[in-house]
Amino acid sequence: MKDIKVCLVSDTVYDLNGVSRFIQDFAKEAKSYKKEFTVITSTKKNHYESIENIYNLKPIFSIKMPFYKSLDLVMPNFFKIKNNIKKLKPDILHISTPGTVGLCALISAKLLKIPVVGIYHTDFPSYLYENTKSEFVRKITLLYLKVFYKNFIALFSRSNEYVDIIQKQLVFKKRDLYLLKAGINIKNFDKSFKDENIWEEYNIDKNSFKVLYTGRVSIEKNVDKLINIWLEENFLDIKLIVVGDIEIKLDSSKLEEKGVYLLGRKQKEALSKLYASSDCFIFPSTTDTLGQVVLEAMSSALPVIVSDKGGPKTFVSEEFGYIINIEEKNQIIKAIKELKNKDEVYKNKSEKAYNYMRDKSISHSFLDFWEINQKILENLFKK
CATH class of the missing domain: 3.40.50.2000 (Glycogen Phosphorylase B;)
Structure with missing residues (x-):
């Protein structure tokens, strides 16, 4: 033919x-x-x-x-x-x-x-x-x-x-x-983009543990649930980095003191650097058919935390991160705190996530x- x-x-x-x-x-x-x-x-x-x-x-x-x-x-x-x-x-x-x-x-x-x-x-x-x-x-x-x-x-x-x-x-x-x-374009999302100096631009302590979310900040993505966890808990040196268009009402004046940073839209190399320079990725959506941002995070060598409902759970395994019930606050906190240890478990998840994406x-x-x-x-x- x-x-x-x-x-x-x-x-x-x-x-x-x-x-x-x-x-x-x-x-x-x-x-x-x-x-x-x-x-x-x-x-x-x-x-x-x-x-x-x-x-x-x-x-x-x-x-x-x-x-x-x-x-x-x-x-x-x-x-x-x-x-x-x-x-x-x-x-x-x-x-x-x-x-x-x-x-x-x-x-x-x-x-x-x-x-x-x-x-x-x-x-x-x-x-x-x-x-x-x-x-x-x-x-x-x-x-x-x-x-x-x-x-x-x-x-x-x-x-x-x-x-x-x-x-x-x-x-x-x-x-x-x-x-x-x-x-995905694995050349654009790679650990080689890591640059810890970028955090100075956003007034974020580069030594803190940075949990990244990218995508629309909207109700169906469940980002509000994440933000509420940071508002309720005293995470101190754990920061939530939110990248994307904001479609829900947020009192931004209170967020940064609780460790939540809204960075807005990012494209091209700026986005690639944010992925590679963060410590882990969280995607609480339950309605995505795939979750391309999760693939981008894994390609950047980030362990990932995803919902047990929706597309991402079909390719994420415990080798790369955590599949959790996003309605259970304790499961979210437990996964983040375990990754924060930056121990052998963390390193293995990071390496396996990166290697998994080499043929994707x-x-x-x-x-x-x-x-x-x-x-x-x-x-x-x-x-």
Whole structure:
């Protein structure tokens, strides 16, 4: 079979999150391997880096997404999306988000008779339930997703945990579900970026034990529970370093005296240094389908603490850190204090986390993704 053309459409490409970094890295890998892979998005946001196979079609208007303030809810120009897809003539269309941009792509694919495949990046029913605590909202979201994904010929899951969830929730046939191999840019996240002098910039004692969290500071990520632990406990020389957009109300005046530092958005080398220069990583989210930031932390040689619910628990083991019930405060404190000892157990977890990531490059993930897409098309032609 001749090499294929793939077009991926996503509502999020220029945002500061794991999905955006993943798509950007895929676009770069496609260029390096000379694959015909194009990304289409629609946002008023700009990116610090121009990637030639990513097309940003300016939307008609945009507003802040409810419950996800770092994302925009846009009204895309349907005809621009449809015409660009028609011009590209892809053999297969990937839709990585079920938002307004993804919906325009889905309708376009139906009109242009292009087979559609999806990537299930976000567990929206759980995400919205955590933010609203409304069972009605969860059920409506689930109903929308069932309709949205109904005519997809295949769907990729980011972790084994969600293969079963997708099959049950979306009533999707298991034979049409594929695991998207985990991968990150391991060159950008590596222990070689360690630089203890960076802590002077943030007025943080470099000799303290630094627990890092990266991602949105929001309800469904459970970061508020972490912060409350620091406010209630006297950790003294244990600091919580929080990197990302803040989407919940916090009294920042009280935080630093309790050892909580909100550093905001960080990108490129600044982010790489923060990973490599911290002592461990904690990710309390229970709704992430993968948790790319956990992979980035492990690639930076950090032992990790993750929830026993969600995607990260499928690749994290006791060799690399701890899998805990995030609702149990004592489990969180126990894991952090054990790591703080910096003993042989800590060193082994750090080394094994780093070594585990050596073959989890974005290149491995992209090439596996490409091969599966070729198989999907071959099977389609056989029918």
